Every structure is written in C-alpha cells, then in structure tokens.
Amino acid sequence: MKVIVHDLDPEVFLKAFPGLKNSEDVRIITETHGTMKKCIGCFGCWVKTPMHCIIQDGYNEMPTQFAGDEIFIISRCVYGGYSRFVKNVFDRSIGSGTPFFEIRNGELKHVGRENKDNRFPIFNVYMYGDAITDREKEMMTGLYIANKANMGPGTTGELHFIRDVYKEVPL
C-alpha cells in the first residue's frame, strides 16, 4: 500500500497525477472531509478505543489509514516543519502506536505494536517552498530523522526540499 499525504488542492493534485486514485494499492489523504479537527490530547486512541480516534469528523481512522509500505508526505515547509494539515495527520495517528515507553538507541520512544514480519515503511518526505531558509532545512532535517526513529528502527526513505511539487515528486 502506497500512502500519500498532501496539503495541496485535491483537484489540482489529481489533474497533475491522473494515474493516482484511491485503490487497494493507493491511499491519498487530503483535507477533503471538511476541516480536520485538532488532536485534543485525550489519549482516547490509546486507553479507550485503541487505534481509533474518538473525534468523529471523518478523520478518526488516521491510526490505521496513515500506515503503509511506502509513505509519501508532500508538505509546504512552514517554519522548518510540516504544515498544519500534514502535522495534524501525524497528531491524529498517534493511536497507531502504544502509550508505553521503551529505550531504543539510548532514547525513550513509544513501544510499537506487534510487527510479526518486522516490516517498516519507506518514508519519503517532500517539503516545498520558494524561500526555505537554512535554519528551516536544519530543523526539518532533525524532525525527519526523529520521525523515522519514532516510526520504527527499520524505517527507510529520504527527505527532499523542492520548489515544484508537480515536476519534482516522482509519483
């Protein structure tokens, strides 16, 4: 399953990539069900309804939807990180992990769920913008490495800073 999360105009995106449609192999996550409500830090997706967010706004299944063999993130670079919507996809998907702690490579992380096949995603991130500063690149690079570490020890992929999504993202 290829999962694509983006913050672009959904119609423009589909016109630019006409071969990409939601199917058994592809899932495109965009803000098409109205404004996505923010995570409220209730931990319901951990201790009440594990893997399901309790906010019923059409985005409550992010813990299962934001997962796949290959994850593509396409985000405007905002102050050295993801844009509001893309970050909210991360926030609303914390139920995909567990609340429990473990020490990995000397640092605290959340314990992942059982991963019998020991499979981890390819996590490719494309940050777009016309004037991304060096500090923003530094902060985003650190964030990307931290995200990968949190997604699991075998997570691979690359981070790219780009100007033109429609010319530079290989979808």
Next chain:
Amino acid sequence: MKFAMIMGSPKPKGSMSSRLIEEMTTAIGNSGKVLIFNAAKPERFNEVLSCDRLVFVYPLYFDSLPSHVIAYLEQLDAFIKAHPPEKNPSVYAVCNLGFYEGYQTRWSLGRIQCWAEAVGFPWKVGIGLGAGPFLPHLPPVARIKTDKGREQFLMLLLSDAGGDNIYTEPEITKEMFVEMGNANWIPSLEANGLTVDDVMHPKK
C-alpha cells in the same frame, strides 16, 4: 513590562502547559503584567503584540508543535505583516514532553525560532522539559536539574536575555522512568475495561 503567555496545549484544563504558565506567572510576580492567550483561539492579536515578551508554552506532539499551534503562528504572522506592530517583542518558548530527554524538543523550539525570524522578532531562548507531565509527581531530589533549568530560563526571560536552549531531565534512571511511566497507564486502561493486551493487539 508585559508578558504574553500563549498556551499551546489543546486541553481546556489540567494541562502541564497551563500549570507551567501559572507557575511562571507567580514567579514573575510584581516584575510585570502577564496576559494569557490560547493558541486554540487565534484572536486578540493586538493585545498579544502590545506585550514586550512572547512566551509560547506547549506540549511536544509527535516530535514537533501541535498542529493548531502551527495554524496560530501562521495567523499571527499574517496579522503582523498586515499591521506592523510598534515594537518587536522578544520571543521565548517552553516545551514539555512525556519522554525523559528534554533535548527531544529541540526541533520544535527551532520552529518557534524560525517563526521569530520570519516575522522579524528577536528570538531569545527555549527550554525543553523532559518528563514534563510527571514532574509534579517526582520528589524534589529528582527535579534538581529541572528546577535549575527553569530558574535559569526565568532569569533570562525577566532580563530580556537569550542564550543556548536549555534541556532538562529528571534525576532518576531511564529504566525507572520507563517503569513508572508504563505503570501510570494501567489505571486508565482498567477504568475503561481494557488490558495491556487490548492495547498491544487491538481489534481493527
């Protein structure tokens, strides 16, 4: 001297961020007036910008800022560019996280610094508080570094000074912290009729 405390926790009450704001407000005392704002309500920007110092106080969400704080920063940025303020307040940030290592907040503090640079306000310093939500439950002997870090941060805030970001962690072993943190979830699970196995192997 006016301080704007901008609350970045989405919780309406009982958050560690609101507790930190209360404690900083008490510590500021007669040294200035504290105005409290909520990032979930992007309004009263004129009041925010009437302050001499802006302090963003938030929890770490997935290695970074909670999404609504990003929205708030962008709206405040647009307001500043449309209505250039008379003064450029100094920018500070306080981030707490459930993990042990305060330094895991560094990319989020860096985003506030990037925001300050984008709007042309002077960035001063941030503090990342490891074991944040657990701090009120730790004995004083396990909070020595944290308390020192917070005192140092407050001193910098009161004197409009800056420096390298400050990162704190509790004086207990990581192993003990993991044990304590994990045990902390059991009562919540039991209250909802769940077991650890339900969390580890949920029904999809």
